[in-house]
Amino acid sequence: MATSLFTGCVAKKIFTRAFIAAYKDHGISQKELANWIKLSLYFEDPTRTLKQGMIYYQTIPRYTELFQTGLCIFAFGYYTKQVRALQKYWLHEWIVTAILGRQTIDHYSRSPLIKYHDHSYITDDSIDDSLQKFIGVIEQTGPGYLYEEKQPVDREEVMESDEEESISNGQCRENTPRLKHCYSIEFLDRQDREIKLRITSDGLFNCRSFVRDLGFYLNCPSSIDSAHLEKLGPVKSEQSLQKYQLHYEQMVKLAEEITPACIEYLKQLHRQYPDTKTSSRFI
Known part of the structure; x- marks a missing residue:
């Protein structure tokens, strides 16, 4: 060599x-x-x-x-x-941190806050039960945005002119469901509102959409705080x-x-x- x-x-x-x-x-x-x-x-x-x-x-x-x-x-x-x-198709292994009950305009915990929701009724067992619903082939939409005067702080890509026009009018862009594959989810830790998970998935799986949907199952709007890719293939x-x-x-x-x-x-x-x-x- x-x-x-x-x-x-x-x-x-x-x-x-x-x-x-x-x-x-x-x-x-x-x-x-x-x-x-x-x-x-x-x-x-x-x-x-x-x-x-x-x-x-x-x-x-x-x-x-x-x-x-x-x-x-x-x-x-x-x-x-x-x-x-x-x-x-490449295997992705994520370490994801989510904040329970923190509702923001684009489901990211450091974006403009809409409201804090009560999370005291959520037990570790209820989180475990909800996580099982995401294992396998699931239908997932993009995270979506609740557009206000401020744009989401974490968007890097420049949007097309027609999309920009629709945003200025307060409209959300089309969100088509797609099939994603989640192989496993491990509940690692919990500190009050903050939960840490290990997720293995395909390359299409969206961690922010997952945290948003997890909040729906828990009846507690939630947002993602971080997503670190530990392993790729x-x-x-x-x-x-x-x-x-x-x-x-x-x-x-x-x-x-x-x-x-x-x-x-x-x-x-x-x-x-x-x-x-x-x-x-x-x-």
Whole structure:
């Protein structure tokens, strides 16, 4: 195994099939993180072989919420298309913190408050019973927003002009139900209003919608406080690099470490979902 992604024919082959797992910090968008990796590789590349489109940032998972942190998988070359195509099937393991009885305009606990609701009647057993209703294939809509004069604080994506117009008129955008797969939910801890859960799901599962729906079952409007992605497919958070660690030597070492596991995982998904088509969206 070559020690550099840019040395010799073997290293070139490694580069075309290399993955990097990066930890997403608060307030850092996925595109900004991808650009950071591109710059780190370019300035450390002695041959300047890095070309536009070599690093793809629309891989897995796609973050749109400021409270979500955790693993991002970056793929290089050919395997990026497979990662994109199969992203919804990659196993996600979340650590989610929810606040019972805190109703906000967009179901995020740090957004403008609507009302605090009584939660004293909610027992641990009733939470356990409600959690069982979310295991398996479930129908889930987006979290939705209760639009007022203030926009939700955690939205990163620029909305289309027609959507912006509907928001200005106080209307909610269309929310179509979709089928999601939740494999397991573990009740980890509770401190007064705050509950902590471990959730394993597919790549489509929405943690904020889950907390909103859990509140419906408990008859107590609730909001999410944080969602940390601990594991993504075969890669765990302790294998990832934070932004300040994204430099050439560290990324080479990490890519060589996790690439075999990611490739084998992709092969398994291909065998399980043979009809999934590839995607070629890139920077």
